[in-house]
Amino acid sequence: MRLSRHSVLLPVTALAAAVLLAACVPSDEATPTSAPTPSQSTTPTPTGSATPAPQPTAEIIPFSAACDQLVSPQALYDINPNLALLGAFDPDAGTPAADVVAAGGTACRWVNSTSGSTIDVAVAELPAEVSTALKNSLVGDSNSVPTYGVEGYFSVVGGVGEADAFPDPYWVSVVSSDFVEPGDAGPFAITVIDALG
Numbered sequence: 001m002r003l004s005r006h007s008v009l010l011p012v013t014a015l016a017a018a019v020l021l022a023a024c025v026p027s028d029e030a031t032p033t034s035a036p037t038p039s040q041s042t043t044p045t046p047t048g049s050a051t052p053a054p055q056p057t058a059e060i061i062p063f064s065a066a067c068d069q070l071v072s073p074q075a076l077y078d079i080n081p082n083l084a085l086l087g088a089f090d091p092d093a094g095t096p097a098a099d100v101v102a103a104g105g106t107a108c109r110w111v112n113s114t115s116g117s118t119i120d121v122a123v124a125e126l127p128a129e130v131s132t133a134l135k136n137s138l139v140g141d142s143n144s145v146p147t148y149g150v151e152g153y154f155s156v157v158g159g160v161g162e163a164d165a166f167p168d169p170y171w172v173s174v175v176s177s178d179f180v181e182p183g184d185a186g187p188f189a190i191t192v193i194d195a196l197g
Contacts, residue, residue, distance in 0.1 A: 059127060060103060060104040061104055061124075061125040061126070061127065061169075062104045062125075063104055063105045063106060063123060063124050063125040063170075064106055065106055065123065065195075067085055067087055067088060067106075067108035067121075068085060069195060070106075070108060070121060070123060070191075070192050070195050070196075071085075071108075071110070071121065071188065071191050071192060071195070072191075072195070073085075075191045076110070078187075079187045079188065079191065080112070082112050082113050082114045083110045083111070083112055083113070083119070084110060084111055084113050085108070085109075085110050086108075086109040086110060086111050086118070087108065087109065088106060088107060088108055088109075089107060089108070089109045090107075091107050091120065091122070095120070095175070096120070096122065096162055096164075096173040096175050097120045097122040097173060097175065099173075100122035100123065100124045100171065100173050101122065101124075103124040103126060103130070103171070104124055104125070105122055105123050105124025105125070105171070106122065106123055106124075107120060107121070107122040108120070108121050108122070109121075112178070115178070117176060117177050117178050118176065118177075119174070119175070119176040119178065119188060120173070120174070120175045120176065121172070121173070121174050121188055121192055122172075122173045122175075123170055123171065123172050123173075123192060123196070124170065124171050125169050125170055125171075126169060126170070126171050127169075128169070131166060131168065131169065131171065134164075134171065135151060135166060138153040138164055139153075141155065142154060142155040142162075142164065143155060143182070145163070145165075145182040145186075147182065147183070147186060148163070148165045148182075148186060148189050148190060148193065149167075149190060149193060150165050150166055150167045150168075150193060151165070151166045152164065152165040152166070152182075152189065153165075154179075154181070154182035154185060156179070156180060159177060160175060160176065160177050160179075161175065161176055161177070161178070161179025161180055161181075161184060161185055162174075162175050162179075163175070163179065163182065163185035163186075163188075163189050165189045165192075165193055167193045167196055170196050172189055172192050172193060172196070174188045174189050174192070
C-alpha cells in the first residue's frame with residue numbers, strides 16, 4: 001500500500017488534537033477507590049497530575065514565497081519558453097500540493113501554453129521529525145533520485161509524475177502529467193532548490 005504524504009502529515013494534527021482533548025477529560029486516577037477509615041489519614045497526599053503531560057508534537061512552520069521567486073521568469077524561460085505562470089492556487093484535496101499547503105507551505109502552478117498541461121510546484125518548511133517520516137515513506141514507495149543534488153525521489157502515480165526533493169529543512173514537490181522520468185522534473189526541482197539557497 002502506498003503511504004501518501006497526507007497520511008504522514010495527518011498524524012501530527014491528530015496527535016495535537018488528542019493532547020488538547022486529554023486536558024479536558026478527568027483522569028480515572030483522580031477517582032478515590034475507597035473511603036478513608038478512622039485509622040487512615042484524611043490529609044491528601046501529593047500525587048502526580050491528573051492530566052497527562054502533553055508530549056512534544058510537530059508544529060506547522062509557515063512558509064511563504066512568491067511563485068516568481070521560486071522560479072524566476074528567466075529560469076522559467078530557460079526551462080521551456082512555452083510555460084506561463086498561473087500563480088498561487090488552492091490545490092485539490094489529496095494532491096501533493098494540498099499536503100504541502102496543509103503543512104504550512106506555498107503552492108504555485110504553471111501552464112504549458114501549447115499543450116495546456118500544468119506543472120505544480122509546492123514548498124514547505126518541515127519540522128525534522130515530519131521530514132524524516134516523509135522521507136522514510138518515500139524510500140519504500142518511490143525511487144531515489146541522486147541528480148537533484150539533495151535527497152530526492154520520483155514516481156509516476158496515475159499517469160502523473162511526482163518529484164520530491166529535500167533541501168533541508170524544506171520539502172519541494174514538483175508534479176505534472178508531463179513528467180514520465182526524474183529528468184523531466186529535474187529542471188524545476190533544481191531551480192527551486194537553488195532559489196531556496
